[in-house]
Amino acid sequence: MPVLWHYCRHTPHSYERADYLEALAVIDPSGLDDAYTESLWDCEERARLLAIASAPHNPQILHRIAVLRDDPMETPDVRAAAGTRLTP
Template identity: 80%
Template sequence: MSHTPHSYERADYLEALAAIDPSGLDDVYTGALGYCEERARLLGIASAPHHLQTLRRIRGLRDDPMETPEVRAAAGARLAP
């Protein structure tokens, strides 16, 4: 997925993949947590698998003072009990 011509296309590409066949996208959603585009990170937060490593990355997004408020809020909601 990192081979799109433009980074801003990644969220649309991920949404298209999920619409076609949502199975097998765990690694892609996890990778999206590190993308530069906010929409892609939001998709990753919402859909990445519930694994320890993934939750650590989401916690990092929640606690990052340089992150956007939307991403921090989504990460906080994902981590809420």
């Protein structure tokens, strides 16, 4: 698993981060809170979607998800996922 963490953090291809994050979650879903939190700012839509679904529940995270929901420049899928996550 350390190899996957290394690739996830240092890949030269941004589109691969979501794949590494998914693989890490399958192998051991514990301990990914920081990775999901960081992924809320990722340039890749799939990484942001994973983060919206799995980031820890706390006020700072929920604020960031609300920003994604309300951002008119964000993709429709990310805005919808963020809206769903914030719906009580």
